[in-house]
Amino acid sequence: MIDPVSLVAGVVTTVLLPKALEKVGEKIGETAWDKSAEAIQNVRETVQAKLQTAGTTGLLTRAETNPNEVNTQVLQAEIVTQMQEDQDFATKLQELVKQMQSQSPTVQVILKELRVRGKVEIGNIKQINEGQSNAQQKFGKNWQVGGDVKVGDVTQENRSV
Structure with a gap:
């Protein structure tokens, strides 16, 4: 069973990486993602700020530049670590993911x-x-x-x- 922190980190990693978003966008449609663009931007800003504070911003940059499986997993692991160490950060990301999900289409x-x-x-x-x-x-x-x-x-x- 996947723990909630890993699940949220997986969603966050998916929306942060352009290649992943392209695949999701193909399935759902660009109009739908326009509706949740603000929430996605808030996720990006929240993660960037946290990684900058932790001194690990390079992980996001590397994963965005080369979104292969290893870089994506390393970024996701860092997000999990930061969520486990900072409950406020974890709560904020959970709220943003809920907001994105409520704005995503059926x-x-x-x-x-x-x-x-x-x-x-x-x-x-x-x-x-x-x-x-x-x-x-x-x-x-x-x-x-x-x-x-x-x-x-x-x-x-x-x-x-």
């Missing part, structure tokens, strides 16, 4: 990676988003059809809770 995908040979008939589909203003709804992605596909009515709804 993505609902129906019928992803559909592969059809022959004939397929899909009934009516209703996709509902309740109470998440930043949710993205997607229907049908990466279909490979080698025959006939018939889809009934497709509706997508956003409901306020």
